[in-house]
Amino acid sequence: MISVERHLPVNLIESDRSLFEPHLHTQIPDPGFKHYHDVRANGLGILVKGLTLLPESFPDTLESKEWSWESNRYNQPLTRLKLILRSRQPGRTKALEEPCLWFTDTWSLSYFFWISESLSRLEFSRELIEKGYPVVMPAHFMEVDFVRTSLEMFGVENIVPVSIGHNCLMRDVTIPTRTAGIHHFNPELIRRVGERFRSVAPPPPDGIGEKIHISRRKARMRKFVNQDEVEAMYDRFGYTTVCMEDYSFRDQVGMLSRARALASIHGAGLVNILMMPPGAAVFEMKMRGPLNSSFFNLASACGHPYFYQACEPEKPDVIEQQNNFIADIDQLERNLELIEKSLSRP
Secondary structure, eight states, X not given: OEEEEOOOOTTXXXXXXXXXXXXXXXXXXXXXXXXXXXXXXXXXXXXXXXXXXXXXXXXXXXXXXXXXXXXXXXXXXXXHHHHHHHTTOXXXXXXXXXXXXXXXXXXXXXXXXXXXXXXXXXXXXXXXXXXXXOEEEEGGGXXXXXXXXXXXXXXXXXXXXXXTTOEEEEEEEEEEOOSSOTTOOOHHHXXXXXHHHHHHOOOOOXXXXXXXXXXXXXXXXXXXXTHHHHHHHHHHTTOEEEOGGGSOHXXXXXXXXXXXXXXXXXXXXXXXXXXXXXXXXXXXXXXXXXXXXXXXXXXXXXXXXXXXXXXXXXXXXXXXGGOXXXXXXXXXXXXXXXXXXXXXXX
């Protein structure tokens, strides 16, 4: 097991200490490899061996009760039987005789899990990639910009795509285990992923500075009610406000790889902090209440000082993912001043 130690937020409000202290010390498993023979992979990303769906198909690996609903959904008797029968359809299976690599699961197409977990597993498998192992994965993954581009940036060229309705019989497959539990991160591998991005990052798009504020102005929800005031304050402190949907993934890598600070509402866009050099500041604005520690944990793993601000919800009885926020502008000003002081230190 790997012991992980984290630091409290730089701007901790004492009454919030109990939210963060449970996350300061944890242990994550050592990553490793599992080896299988005669595994059938389908275009959905499900792995079938004999009469069993391999647990490596799923993010919880059938070990975590908290997330076991994902694997249980596929392991319902009728669903499992259909998947097993379809994996053996004549004329729809191509055998791959040479040793190969599989590193995805059914959540890998989520931006957050692809960038943080799947690419960590890929980085852990670097030696196999350099040996020329073909990477087998669902074909539709390659239709997504951040998947296709990140694989190019990581030097993965030998890809065997599996289309929906078809199967690949992998005679000898190696599968990296998960590098950390959900919401946790392997510091060494996360930093190596960041270094990999920075080593091949293009220049940032024109007009993008070293301090970036990710706006959700164009999103349907989880944005600021007082967005104009928020953006005006960021502008005053020299931040470039961007909507990530306006940029290709390659451009996002370019802007983040040179960023000294990133500020955003809690959301998947904050996973991009792993692309920033260690020491860059992270500022997460979240809804007041229980802590989702994902980005606090990720900032620590990357070596970033972490700042936060709790915001009032627009609708008090609605969960964070379906709500809008009201930012205290005076508090925002104080936090941005603290971040400036942090950035000015040698």
